[in-house]
Amino acid sequence: MKILIVLAHPEPKSFNAALYQSAIKTFIENGHEVRTTDLYTMKFNPVYDRSNFKSVKNPNFLKLQVEEIYAAEMNNSYTDETRIEQEKVEWCDLMIWQFPLWRFAPPAILKGWTDRIFTSGRFFKGGGYYENGTLKGKKALISVTTGSPEETYASDGFHGDILGILRPINRGILECVGFSVLEPEINYSVAHLTEDERKSLIGRWNSRLKNIFNEPIISAGKY
């Protein structure tokens, strides 16, 4: 199968980077094709503006959706940085995002990747949302680390149910464009892991990935 793995973490020695690297290794060892997007290493620019396009529909008033649809019509005249990422997303059978949860959401560098990549005209078109989304048939999985411990993300914890916190990502980004989502991989309070705990959690992750294409999809749930 074809797998795209996206990493959003600034420290190459981080637990996030270790999960990312081990996932690449596991998939390759199991005969899959892997492409990657390491956003910090690429110095990906997450600020969405006119620089996302080679074409210009209206030079006097920037309406992003208008420019997105025009770029799609103009032989996908998105900037190269964007077009390459769009092609990776369209290529893969499974997309995995590896990131730390910052303020209940992905780091800005990953948020901006979604702002720039999932454009109207190329992805959202002809009423293509959710079960009619243009990426229907593909799967996605978010692999998240947290700062706070697990009990704070229980439904009676002070942050509240982690699946509710992750819903805007699973539903508002991934399901919305057509992906079927898998159960999120969540590692809590990772700043305080011992070396042995790190190894054990990486092992658990790799075991999961070996059977990932047999896993049932979940529903992110409605609001």
Added chain:
Amino acid sequence: MKILIVLAHPEPKSFNAALYQSAIKTFIENGHEVRTTDLYTMKFNPVYDRSNFKSVKNPNFLKLQVEEIYAAEMNNSYTDETRIEQEKVEWCDLMIWQFPLWRFAPPAILKGWTDRIFTSGRFFKGGGYYENGTLKGKKALISVTTGSPEETYASDGFHGDILGILRPINRGILECVGFSVLEPEINYSVAHLTEDERKSLIGRWNSRLKNIFNEPIISAGKY
């Protein structure tokens, strides 16, 4: 009163920019003090990494929370861009964010502002979350525009209840650091407004702002 207004939109002639400019004018005309953060005009860098700090606690392994707490101890040795924004947040009685909802969340440039500004050590300290948050006593209001029409954000619409979609912002960012939140201002499907509709909605916004300090706070709700 002291009001901070943050704008995240790349087009100076946009409806978002018009709401932002009219809010500034209304507050000043009503005798309030206003400070502003226009993220696109400032070319704010939303990518959170070592460049957020003048100090270095550990040059070999970047743990952001460790560097945040160290910077707070080192006489707030955050980079100037960050420190100035932190001081605005601490200064204000009311903070307003004006932004378009992209992928169920703020644009990356605003997400990154929150990643960089709301640091441990300066804001989250001594168990200071939610009702014990360090910004307790301040109010916050998100003013949001959408692409999709209002009916898609009803609880039986295909996107689902808009207040659920906004919860990670109101609860996970604003309430978490101590703000009391006001009812969000929501303008739907703004790309298709006529000039008269635009004026009418700006008028409604300004009328609301004249009495904003009498409004009851809401609860973003738990997950």
